Structures are given as structure tokens and as C-alpha cells.
Amino acid sequence: MRLRMTIMAALTALTGSVALYPLFSGGAWFWSGLGAVAAVALAGLLTRRLRWPAVFGAAGGLGALLLYLTVRFTASEALLGVVPTPASLRRLRELLQEGWDAANQYAAPVPLVPGIMLLAVAGIGLVAVLVDLLAVRLRRAAPAGLPLLALYSVPAAVREDSVSWIAFGIGALGYLALLAADSREQIGGWGRVVTGPGVPRGRTGEAAPPPDRGAMAASGRRIGVAAVAVAVLVPAVTPGIHSRGLFGMGGGSGRGGTQTVTTPDPLVSLKRELTRTDDSLVLTYRTNDTERPEYLRLYALDKFDGDRWTYTSLQSTPRDRLSGRDLPEPPGLYSAPTRLVTTRIRVRPQVRNMTFLPVPYAPTRVEIEGDWRVHPPSLMIYSLRDSASGRSYTVTSTRVRATAARLRAAGPPPNEIYTRYTAVPERIPREVRRLADEITAGATTAYDQAVLLQRWFTEDGGFQYDLTARPPQHGSDLVDFLMHSKKGYCEQFAASMALLARILGIPARVAMGYTTGTEVSPGVWHVRTRDAHAWPELYFQGTGWVRFEPTPSGAAGQGTASPPVYSQLITSGTADAAQEQDVDSPEADRQERDQASPSAPARRQDDLGADAGADSGRSADGDAPIGWIIGALLALLLLAAPRAARSATRRLRWAAAATRSGGADGSPPDHAEAAHTAWREMRADAIDHGLEWRPSDTPRTAARRLGELLELEEPAARALGRIARAEELARYAPSRPLTPPETLRQDVRTVREAIAASVGRRARWRARLFPASTLASAGSLSRRAGGRLVAVAFRVESLTRRLVPRRPR
Amino acid sequence: MAVGTHGESFMEAPTGSRKPASADHPARSSVRVAGDGRRPGLDGLVQVAHKIRDAVESVIEGKPDVVRLALTVLLAEGHLLIEDVPGVGKTMLAKALARSVDCTVRRVQFTPDLLPSDITGVSAYNQELREFEFKPGPVFANIVVGDEINRASPKTQSALLECMEERQVTVDGTTYPLERPFMVISTQNPVEMEGTYPLPEAQRDRFTARISMGYPDPAAELEMLDSHGRSSPLDRLTPVADAADVRELIEVVRHQHVSPGVRQYAVDLVTATRNHPDLRLGASPRATLHLVRAARAYAALDDRDYVLPDDIQDLAVPVLAHRLLPTAEAQVERRRPEHVVAELVNRLPVPSPGK
Structure with a gap:
């Protein structure tokens, strides 16, 4: 009866389907999948009971799956709620199409719309049919892992962070259980199994106990x-x-109730948006801002890993829900004057997969339906399950009035901001660091440096806005952009400026979202896909995060980008003077002091230090990254470890023997330990050289066998005999062996050399490298x-x- | 039956262990010669034992292992069951062993009409003394040779077996102790089984060891023709030791050292037979006792005052195999208890320190 195997196969398919959990929000799919698996298993049982051929067995499984899907999804169109009709089949196809569309539309975890559910259940059912066919019908349990692997590969391909180890473990254990059940059945067919003496069994007199498969x-x-x-x-x-x-x-996850938020790489979608030919409308908004409104920000990318800017994975808790309350205070903003701006935003229904809300910085209150949450340090608004498409919402935001004087006078940032937002990977080349210093030469404050940077990108640097440039994949692409090609679009500009700012010690991050768009009527703005944009945000104590705009704007650049007023001061003379008046004389004094003060050289020292660090890192890796060298060293260490362990044991054993046979208190020396040591060493040597060593051999037998096997010559044979004799006496005789340890040690060496001489070269090397x-x-x-x-x-x-x-x- | 080939000792004996016999009456005086640091008596024992062995081997040619095993059983105060086809020298071995030790030997030919009293002896009424007088049977001897023991009725067999275990005979309420040493050497013919009463396992358990002679190799057989041609070598055999010597030897053997590891090994081996799937009946605790006792004697014959696992291994088949009952399946598949024991010996790890 293959009932057991059928159930095992079904369970395996089910445990394998656990791996799909990251794809869907909610767990209802699992129970529907359970039903599908059960239907398939029942069909398998039935076809086997009827002794149908394997092909029909599989067809039966598929048929059962279809029935189940009909009952589950299209019962209303089906005959008697069970029998598929053309109408119900059509409905199934529609659902499948819907599911397919939804799957293409949403990023994981996708909402469990009926189409998605159908896809999931059908997939699980198909896998169950295959597993049932392979493992039960064809009795090939091992290949049944392939459809399971397919289950795993789906979330692994869709999600950046692959299947969690728990889900993998559950699935793997299910598969192992299937294999075990299969092997058990096969071994059961062999009949009696020889058991070891240590395995306790029933009384011997009893009639034919079942084969013991426990061991x-x-x-x-x-x-x-x-x-x-x-x-x-x-x-x-x-x-x-x-x-x-x-x-x-x-990553700091694993705290109760938190959930890691993931979206597709924001920067990847940026390029796609920018190069879309249709340039469709994304959203419209109405603002009461009298000036040109702020950019609409989606993401704040705070982490530069050397290649790309990303955001630290969000740990979302229910506490972060908006739920009609005010958002946390924007970080760092406390002294600059602000005003409140209300923006009513309507996102077009065609927009897909917008799980982050475009909002003007810094939002203080967002009114929107659904489960939306805020990430307090960056004030990003996101949802775990809802999408902004088709929604309207109102954002109240704080607009800061940044002035050059205030920014210039900003104090040093608090420590946690500084450490978090100025982190630069070691492997940024030296020339980039030098470049940052060259561009900002003469600037004395962070603000001046930032302005110089922006001017370099937009005017002095000779950069060219070019949407055809490849999106930067690696750190080297950014370097190439900065030093050589100087062609790129907002992503390169924003990423590079943020990076240079960080190198200079200014806290920086890359923001992503949309520019202000186009004003179609007073106060009403339209934002299109081409308005997608990235820009750097720099932190100034007192004012908080401030936008800069290194990307060229206008016709030869990002069309709707606009450099903020406070960042243009130096270039435009009149405004400059007007703004300069804002600067109090003490500030100016401070500037001069700064220039003369020793803190400037100190700072340069820091930079030099960073340079040196980068330098050393670079010279160490060169073309071969440091990881490879460490890996090679590790491999060498691993290779050497067995041998080292072997010699260490040898030395330890002899040392222990020496101390124990010492006879410190004048008692006659006890050489038994030395004999044991010699014996163990010889045993280890024999095993190392690939010679057989049976546990049932007594010292005598072992020595005789070894001697015959190796055809030992006189001194070695005699040494071998001495070792065996000493061991025999030490083990079994009342009197103690008289052979002194030194002799034994010499004997062991003699025997080892003899063994090494009589085995092949390969065995010799194996004994040296991988002592068995x-x-x-x-x-x-x-x-x-x-x-x-x-x-x-x-x-x-x-x-x-x-x-x-x-x-x- | 294959006795574990021990061959020559692989290792050199410790210096001074093989002292030549010095006295003119070697058997008596050498018992008290002490080797350096070794237990007194061992060297003498070895001398005497070797003499006996040489004497027996002069009659039974080409069978040193069998002779050694027989001697082992004698020194272990056991009884020997020789099982083999007719004409390979079973009775000759028994006789030679008996004759080389100067002690009383009685031989009983077992037949179906043999009565228990024919073995133990009878109380007969003495007309002159007007009282019952005990006429001792053939069992009152140092060495009793029971030929074709399986031909006698179970009743008679059990009478002999009782004597073997109790070392005494009780007739009419009076108990008569048997002589010491007392050894029964029974022979059994495995081929002509019609009209025989095979020994039940309970009775086979009382024999310390079962051996089979096996055919001599051609060279030994040729030599046999020469030696047996002129006169029977058995007639030329003169005793080399007497019962007192053997008693002394037995005493020495009893004090042989058995290390805890070796004891454990013996117990493990016997326990393994009890758990083996091919065996319906494993070895008894008496088997363990016999095994260790025989190992002591075996070690002594090898000139050692301590027992090695090698001794246990060599003796495992002769001492254990005849006590085991194979399952019906094993019988069908011709897996004999000998093979089972040999397999266990090959598999069981020997005792070693620190493990």
C-alpha cells in the first residue's frame, strides 16, 4: 500500500509551498494550497487503486486539480458547482489573466486578489501532481526535489533577499522525510538487516522480529x-x-512585530521612468505655496555601499502608522524659520506599484486612507500593502526658509547624524577624495563647500546631461562619471554630489522622487514620468535636510529641475550682496578665525588620514580584492589545519605521556602511558597512510597484520614488535611494560618511516596533507x-x- | 573445525622466560621455579604442559592446535567434546592425553543399552559382609573417555553429564566424590546419526569446548604411516606427569591475571551472541565462565601470566559455538553458529584504554 508514500509526497509539496510565503500578503493562499494538495493526493490514491498507468495517474491528478480550482474559484459558473463548464473555464482563464497582470503589477508581497490566489493554488497543485507522480508513482523520490526547487526559485528570483532559512529548513525537512519514507519502503523489501551487538532487541526466542531499521x-x-x-x-x-x-x-531585524520593508531598487526604476516615451501623467497636485513648491520626495537613500545608493532596510512596526496624528519632527530643524504648506495630491490610477508616497519635504501631517506608515529618521511615507495609485491625499508640510547665512553658520551636526550620513566605503579611490578637496578649495564652511560642489556640477565641471548614459552599477562607474566621461543624468549627479559631500564630512543622502513638475494653472501642478528625479540632500544643523541641485536644469538638462535659491547665491552677484547683509559681523569674524585657526589644518589632517586609509586599502587590494586574499589565506589555513592538528595531537600525547610516566615522587616510573601513546600514535600513522585498522584487532594481531602487509624489514619489524608488546603489557598484564618512552618514541618514528616508505606516493601525500x-x-x-x-x-x-x-x- | 590459527608467537618472549629445566625430576621441581618478576609456578607449569603436549603430539601428528586445545580444557578443569568422522583419531587423542599424564583412565563405549549404573557404579549386596557395597563405575577415574556418547539413551547421557558438573556420584543416598583432576572426553560421530540421541543443548553446555579433529595433511598422514607401521605409538608413550602435577597446574592456572578490559570483552562477546539475529539461543553465563577459564589456561600454555583478548578470540569458536542454536532461517541459509561467532570476533572492538 502506498498510502504512506502518498501522504508523505503531499506533505512534502505542502512544506515546499511554505517557501512562497514572502510573495503574498496574508496566509490564506496556504490553506487553499492545502486543499489543492489534498485533492491531488486523493486523485493519486484513487488512480493507483484502479491501477491506471502512470500517464493517466498524472492526468487524474491534473483533473482533480482542475475540479478543485473550479469548486474553489468558479463554483457559480460550474455545473452543480463542481463540473467545469465552458463558462467556468472561461472565468478561470480570465482569473488567470488577472492574476498574471497583478503579478506583473505588484511587487512582492502582492495582495491576495482572486487571480493571484488562483495562480498560487494552481502552482502548488501542479507541484503536488509532479511530486506525486515522481515519488509515489514512479518511485523516484530524489527527482521529486526538482519541482520543489522550482517552488523555491520563485521567491528567490522575485525577492532580493531570498527565502528565509526557516522556510528553507521546513521545506528541506519535508523533502528529507519523503526520501526517508521512500528508503524505508525500499529497505523494508530487503528483508532482515544485520544488527550490531549494541542494538538492544527483543528476546531472541521470539519468532522473526521485524527488520530493525532504527540504526x-x-x-x-x-x-x-x-x-x-x-x-x-x-x-x-x-x-x-x-x-x-x-x-x-x-540588520537589526528580528524584534517582535517588526517587518522589513522592501521595494525594487528605487534607482533602477528611475531610469526606466525617465526614458519612457509616453511621458504619462503621474500625479497632479494643488498647493497653497506661494513660491515654487518643493520637490515631491519618495525615497531618501541613506546608504552608500560603494556601488549604489540604497536605503537601510526599514523596520516597520504598527507604531509607525500615520493614523491621523502628526508626524515626527523633521530632524535637525529647530532654529530656521518655517511656514506650513498644504498640498492636495492626486495620484493617477494608472500608476503602478507606488508603495511610497510622494510628499514635499518635510511632511508634518498626511491624511490618506489605508495603512500608511512613516519612517521617522527620513520621514518617508510607505505602505506594506497599499498602493498610492488612484488615491488622493493631503499633505501638510513644513517648508523651511533656508538662507545662506544660516546655513553657513550651522554648527557641527550631532554625532549620530554625522556617523550615519558621512559613512563612505574605504575603497573610494584617492583621486575622488582629492577631487573633492580641489573643487572646494578655499571654502571654509560646509555650506560653501556644498555650493561649490553644486556649481562644479552644473557649471564649472563641464558636465553634460545625457539620458542615454548607462545607469551606474558600480563605484567605478561613478568614478568614471566624475573624472572622465562627465556624462550622465540626475542619478549620477545626485549620487556623486552626495558622495563628495560625504567625503568632505557633510552629512548627505540621495533623495528620489519627482520635481515640482509643470504649473498648468495657478497652484495646480502636473507631474509626469519624466519629472522623476534624484537629488542630494545635505544636513545643516538648525535647518535640517536641505535640497541641492547638481543636475543641469532647463532644456539641456532635467527640464523641470530648479536649483534652490539658497544654493545659487555665490553665482548671482546682486542676490549675493543682498544675502551677505544677512550675515552678522560676528559670523564673519568667526569665518576669519576659522581660516586662521588650527582646526583647518586639523581637518586637512583628517582628510589626509582618510586618504591614507583609502590608499592603503587600495594598495592592498589592487586588482585582487582584499576579500580574495583573505579567502586564499583562509583556504590555505584550512588546508594546513588537519596537518597542524595532527602534529599538535602528537606532541600533546607525548607530553602527557612524559608527565604521567615521570615518577616524580621517587616511585618507579610507569611506562604504561608511554606505551599507550606509542600505540595510539602508530595507529594514527597507519590510518593516515590509508592502512586498514580494525577495532577488533588486538595489539598482537594488528602488529602481525601490519608487518605482513608492509613486509617490514628488520629494524622496523622489531620496533613494531616492541610497540605492540609494550601496549599489550600495558593493557592486559599485571606487570608494567619496561620499555622506556624514549625507545618507544624512536620506534614509532621508525615504524612511521617504514610505513611511509612502503605505501604509494599518493598515500604519503594524503597522510601529510589530510591525516585521516x-x-x-x-x-x-x-x-x-x-x-x-x-x-x-x-x-x-x-x-x-x-x-x-x-x-x- | 577451524581453531583460530595462533601460529608462532609474533613477539619475542621476555628474556628469561624460557629457562631450561634444571632438575633431574623436571616435572616436580620445576613447578617452583620462579621467573624474574613473574608469578612463581608459571615456568614450571609451562615445562610440564609442554611435555604433555609433546607427548600427545608424538601420537597425534600434524594437529598442534587440537592438542593445545585439549590440554587447555584439561587445565581449565573442563570437559571436551570431540566431534568428527570416524577414524581421524578422536579416541587416540583422548587416550594419548590420558596416558601422557600418569593417571587413571577409563573408557566407556556408549551403546543404546548402556544403563546409568554402568557409568556411575552400583551398590551390590555383599553376602559375606552382609551389607551393601558400592562398586564404582568407570566414571571414577581422572580421565574418562566416552566414545560415541550420542549412541546412549538420554537417561545414561544425563547420568554422565551430572557427574561432569557435580564432580560427584550419588548412589543410594551416599555421595562419592570423584577424583581430581576429572575430565570427560566425549566423542561424537556427526555422520551416522540413525538411532542416535543427539546431545540436547543443555548438556552440550557442560562441555567446555568442542573441537573437531579434521583430516591430517598429506605429509602428516605419510609420516603417520611410518610411525604406526611398526608399533602403535600409543604403546611407546610414557607418562610425563602425574595427577598431582596436573592438580598443581590447575591451581596455577586459576590465578592467572585477567584484566578488567579482557573480562569485559568476554562478557561483550557472550552478550553479542544473545542478541544476534541468526541465533535462537545465545551463550549461557556458564559459557562466559568457561571462556575465561579456558583463556587462562590457554594463556598459560603460551607462557604468559596474563590473559590477552587474543586468547578469548582464539577460544571463542571452540568454547561458544556448540552452545548456540541457530534460527530456522539461519539453518536454511547454512549460517552455522561457528560463522556467527567468527563474525562477532571480527567485529567486536577489543578493549583498549581510554575508550
Whole structure:
């Protein structure tokens, strides 16, 4: 009866489907999938009972799946709610199309609309059919892993951070259980199994006890669990495979109730938006701002990893919900004058996948329906499940009146801002650092530096706005943009300026969103896809985050971009003078003091230090990154480890023997320990050289066998005999062996040389590089650890068995 | 039956262990010669034992292992079951062993009409003395050779087996102790089984060891023709030791050192037979006792005053195999208990320190 295997196959498909969890919001799909799996399993049982050929078995499974889908999704169109009709099939197709569209429209986790649900359930059902066909019908349990792998590959391909280790572990354990059940059935067919003496059994007189598979199953479980553990742990500790450290601890996740927010890489979509040919309307808004409104910001990218700007993954908690209250205070803004601006924004329904709200900085209050949350440090507004498409909302924002004087007079930023927003990877080349200094030569304050940077990008640097430029993929692309090609679009400009600002020690981040757009009637603005934009935001104490605009604007640049007033002062003479008056004389004094004060050289020193650091980092990696060198060293260490361990054990053993046989208190020396040591060493040497060593061999037998095997010559044979004799006496005789340790040690060496001389070159090298005795003891250690893991797994298994009612036989 | 080939000792013996016999009456005086640091008596024992062995081997040619095993059983105060086809020298071995030790030997030919009293002896009424007088049977001897023991009725068999275990005979309420040493050497013919009563396992358990002679190799057989041609070598055999010597030897053997590891090994081995799937009945605790006792004697014959796992391994098949009952399946598949024991010996790890 293949009932057991059928159930195992169904369970395996089900555990495998757990891996889909990151794709959907909500868990209802799982229960529908459970139904599909059950339907397929039932059909499999039925076709096997009727002894249909395998092809019809698979067809039966598919048929059952179709029935289930009909009942589940299109019962109203179906005959009697069960039998598919053309109408119900048409409806299914429509649903599939809807699901397909929705899948293309939403990023994971997608909302469980019926179409998506249908897709998920049908997928799970198909996998169940395949697993049932392979594992139960064709009795090929191992290839049944392939459809399961397909299940895993979906979330792995869709999501940046792949399947969590728990989901992987559940699925892998299910697969292992399937394999185990299959092997058990096969071994059951072999008949009686030879058991070891240590395995307790029923009374011998009893008639034909069932074959004892416990030991085999235990070792199988052990291997399986160890493999899963390795599969989970190795990527976690291997650099480059896992981005956030073991179990996401590096990212600070794992706190109760938090959820990591992910969207497709914002910068990737930017280029797509900018180059769209249709230039469709994204949103319209009405503002009561009397000046040119602020840009509409979607994201604040605070992390530069050396290649790209991204935002630190958001840890969302229900506390972050907007729920009609005021947002947190904008960071750093406390002294500058502000005014409140109200913006009524309407996002077009055609806009897809907008889970972050475009809002003017700095929003203080957002009124919108749905579960929207705020990220307090950056004031990004996002939703875990809702999309802004088609919504209207009102944003009240604080507009700061930044002036050059105030920005110039800004004090040093607080520590946490400084450390977080000036972090620059080590491997930024030196010339970029030097470039930052060259551009800003003569500037004394952060503000002046920022203005110089912006001017360099827009006027002095010779940059050219070019939408055809490749989006920067790596740090080297940015360097190329800065030093050589000087062609790019807002992404390069914003990223580069933010980077240079950070190099200069100004807290900076890259903001992404839309420019103000085009004013179509007073107070009403239209924003189109081509208005998508990226710009740097720099932090000034007292004023907070301030926008800069390094991207060329106008016809030869980002059409609707506009440099903020406070950043243009130096270039326009009159405004300059007017603004200069704002500057109090003490400020000017301070500037002069700054120029003369030792803090300036100190700062240069810092820069030099950073340069030096970058330099050393660069010279160390050169063309071969430091990671490779460390990896190679690690590999070498790993290679050398067994040998080192072997010699260490050897030395330790002899040292222990020497201390124990010392006879410190004048008692006659006890050479037994030395004999044991010599014997163990010889045993290890023999094993190292690939010679067989049976645990059932007595010293005498072992020595005789070794001697015959190696055809030992006289001195070695005699030495071997002495070692065996000493060991025999030490183990079994009342009197103690008389051979002194020094002789034994010499004998062991003689025997080792003899062994090495009589085995092949390969065995000799293997003994040197991978001493089998050390590896074996390491193996037994890991086996013991594995055994403990298995014990835990077994306990879990028995617990679940107790929880799940026993199925009828 | 294959006795574990021990061959020559691989290692050199410790210096001074093989002292030549010095006295003119070697058997008696050398018992008290002490080797350096070794237990007194061992060297003498070895001398005497070697003499006995040489004497027996002069009659049974080409079978040193069998002879050694027989001697082991004698020194272990056990009984020997020789099982083999006719004409390979079963009775000859028994006789040679008996004759080389100057002690009383009785031989009983077991037949279906043999009565228990024919073995133990009878109380007969003495007309002159007007009282019952005990006429001791053939069991009152140092070495009793029971030929074709499976031909006697179970009743008679059990009478002999009781004597073997109790080392005494009770007739009409009076108990008569048997002589020491007392050893029964029974022979059994495995081929002509019609009209026989195979020994039940409970009774086989009382024999310390079962051996089979096996055919001699051609060279030994050729030599046999020469030696047996002129006169029977058995007639030329003169005793090299007497019962007192053997008693002393037995005493020495009893004090052989058995390290805890070796004891554990013996117990493990016996326990393993009890858990083996091919066996319906494993070895008894008496088997463990016999095994260790035989190992002591075996070690002594190898000139050692301590027992090695090697001794246990060599003796495992002769001492254990005849006590085991294979399952029906194993019988069908011709997996004999000998193979099971050999397999266990090959698999069981030997005792080693620190493990």
C-alpha cells in the first residue's frame, strides 16, 4: 500500500509551498494550497487503486486539480458547482489573466486578489501532481526535489533577499522525510538487516522480529539534518552570499512585530521612468505655496555601499502608522524659520506599484486612507500593502526658509547624524577624495563647500546631461562619471554630489522622487514620468535636510529641475550682496578665525588620514580584492589545519605521556602511558597512510597484520614488535611494560618511516596533507554534534506526531 | 573445525622466560621455579604442559592446535567434546592425553543399552559382609573417555553429564566424590546419526569446548604411516606427569591475571551472541565462565601470566559455538553458529584504554 508514500509526497509539496510565503500578503493562499494538495493526493490514491498507468495517474491528478480550482474559484459558473463548464473555464482563464497582470503589477508581497490566489493554488497543485507522480508513482523520490526547487526559485528570483532559512529548513525537512519514507519502503523489501551487538532487541526466542531499521534510519536522519544545517549555516558565514549576517542580526531585524520593508531598487526604476516615451501623467497636485513648491520626495537613500545608493532596510512596526496624528519632527530643524504648506495630491490610477508616497519635504501631517506608515529618521511615507495609485491625499508640510547665512553658520551636526550620513566605503579611490578637496578649495564652511560642489556640477565641471548614459552599477562607474566621461543624468549627479559631500564630512543622502513638475494653472501642478528625479540632500544643523541641485536644469538638462535659491547665491552677484547683509559681523569674524585657526589644518589632517586609509586599502587590494586574499589565506589555513592538528595531537600525547610516566615522587616510573601513546600514535600513522585498522584487532594481531602487509624489514619489524608488546603489557598484564618512552618514541618514528616508505606516493601525500586520523576524530566530533541536532529534530518530530492525530491505516 | 590459527608467537618472549629445566625430576621441581618478576609456578607449569603436549603430539601428528586445545580444557578443569568422522583419531587423542599424564583412565563405549549404573557404579549386596557395597563405575577415574556418547539413551547421557558438573556420584543416598583432576572426553560421530540421541543443548553446555579433529595433511598422514607401521605409538608413550602435577597446574592456572578490559570483552562477546539475529539461543553465563577459564589456561600454555583478548578470540569458536542454536532461517541459509561467532570476533572492538 502506498498510502504512506502518498501522504508523505503531499506533505512534502505542502512544506515546499511554505517557501512562497514572502510573495503574498496574508496566509490564506496556504490553506487553499492545502486543499489543492489534498485533492491531488486523493486523485493519486484513487488512480493507483484502479491501477491506471502512470500517464493517466498524472492526468487524474491534473483533473482533480482542475475540479478543485473550479469548486474553489468558479463554483457559480460550474455545473452543480463542481463540473467545469465552458463558462467556468472561461472565468478561470480570465482569473488567470488577472492574476498574471497583478503579478506583473505588484511587487512582492502582492495582495491576495482572486487571480493571484488562483495562480498560487494552481502552482502548488501542479507541484503536488509532479511530486506525486515522481515519488509515489514512479518511485523516484530524489527527482521529486526538482519541482520543489522550482517552488523555491520563485521567491528567490522575485525577492532580493531570498527565502528565509526557516522556510528553507521546513521545506528541506519535508523533502528529507519523503526520501526517508521512500528508503524505508525500499529497505523494508530487503528483508532482515544485520544488527550490531549494541542494538538492544527483543528476546531472541521470539519468532522473526521485524527488520530493525532504527540504526539505519538514525544515521540517515543524522546525515540529512547535518546537510540541512550546513546548507543553512554556511551561506550565513560565507561573505558575499548573505547580505545581512546570520538570521538578519546584522540588520537589526528580528524584534517582535517588526517587518522589513522592501521595494525594487528605487534607482533602477528611475531610469526606466525617465526614458519612457509616453511621458504619462503621474500625479497632479494643488498647493497653497506661494513660491515654487518643493520637490515631491519618495525615497531618501541613506546608504552608500560603494556601488549604489540604497536605503537601510526599514523596520516597520504598527507604531509607525500615520493614523491621523502628526508626524515626527523633521530632524535637525529647530532654529530656521518655517511656514506650513498644504498640498492636495492626486495620484493617477494608472500608476503602478507606488508603495511610497510622494510628499514635499518635510511632511508634518498626511491624511490618506489605508495603512500608511512613516519612517521617522527620513520621514518617508510607505505602505506594506497599499498602493498610492488612484488615491488622493493631503499633505501638510513644513517648508523651511533656508538662507545662506544660516546655513553657513550651522554648527557641527550631532554625532549620530554625522556617523550615519558621512559613512563612505574605504575603497573610494584617492583621486575622488582629492577631487573633492580641489573643487572646494578655499571654502571654509560646509555650506560653501556644498555650493561649490553644486556649481562644479552644473557649471564649472563641464558636465553634460545625457539620458542615454548607462545607469551606474558600480563605484567605478561613478568614478568614471566624475573624472572622465562627465556624462550622465540626475542619478549620477545626485549620487556623486552626495558622495563628495560625504567625503568632505557633510552629512548627505540621495533623495528620489519627482520635481515640482509643470504649473498648468495657478497652484495646480502636473507631474509626469519624466519629472522623476534624484537629488542630494545635505544636513545643516538648525535647518535640517536641505535640497541641492547638481543636475543641469532647463532644456539641456532635467527640464523641470530648479536649483534652490539658497544654493545659487555665490553665482548671482546682486542676490549675493543682498544675502551677505544677512550675515552678522560676528559670523564673519568667526569665518576669519576659522581660516586662521588650527582646526583647518586639523581637518586637512583628517582628510589626509582618510586618504591614507583609502590608499592603503587600495594598495592592498589592487586588482585582487582584499576579500580574495583573505579567502586564499583562509583556504590555505584550512588546508594546513588537519596537518597542524595532527602534529599538535602528537606532541600533546607525548607530553602527557612524559608527565604521567615521570615518577616524580621517587616511585618507579610507569611506562604504561608511554606505551599507550606509542600505540595510539602508530595507529594514527597507519590510518593516515590509508592502512586498514580494525577495532577488533588486538595489539598482537594488528602488529602481525601490519608487518605482513608492509613486509617490514628488520629494524622496523622489531620496533613494531616492541610497540605492540609494550601496549599489550600495558593493557592486559599485571606487570608494567619496561620499555622506556624514549625507545618507544624512536620506534614509532621508525615504524612511521617504514610505513611511509612502503605505501604509494599518493598515500604519503594524503597522510601529510589530510591525516585521516585527525579528520576522523573531527568527523566523530561533528557526528556527535549532528546526533544532538537529530535528537532535537526527533523530539520536534514526535511532538508534531502527538499533535497531529494518527492517520487511519 | 577451524581453531583460530595462533601460529608462532609474533613477539619475542621476555628474556628469561624460557629457562631450561634444571632438575633431574623436571616435572616436580620445576613447578617452583620462579621467573624474574613473574608469578612463581608459571615456568614450571609451562615445562610440564609442554611435555604433555609433546607427548600427545608424538601420537597425534600434524594437529598442534587440537592438542593445545585439549590440554587447555584439561587445565581449565573442563570437559571436551570431540566431534568428527570416524577414524581421524578422536579416541587416540583422548587416550594419548590420558596416558601422557600418569593417571587413571577409563573408557566407556556408549551403546543404546548402556544403563546409568554402568557409568556411575552400583551398590551390590555383599553376602559375606552382609551389607551393601558400592562398586564404582568407570566414571571414577581422572580421565574418562566416552566414545560415541550420542549412541546412549538420554537417561545414561544425563547420568554422565551430572557427574561432569557435580564432580560427584550419588548412589543410594551416599555421595562419592570423584577424583581430581576429572575430565570427560566425549566423542561424537556427526555422520551416522540413525538411532542416535543427539546431545540436547543443555548438556552440550557442560562441555567446555568442542573441537573437531579434521583430516591430517598429506605429509602428516605419510609420516603417520611410518610411525604406526611398526608399533602403535600409543604403546611407546610414557607418562610425563602425574595427577598431582596436573592438580598443581590447575591451581596455577586459576590465578592467572585477567584484566578488567579482557573480562569485559568476554562478557561483550557472550552478550553479542544473545542478541544476534541468526541465533535462537545465545551463550549461557556458564559459557562466559568457561571462556575465561579456558583463556587462562590457554594463556598459560603460551607462557604468559596474563590473559590477552587474543586468547578469548582464539577460544571463542571452540568454547561458544556448540552452545548456540541457530534460527530456522539461519539453518536454511547454512549460517552455522561457528560463522556467527567468527563474525562477532571480527567485529567486536577489543578493549583498549581510554575508550
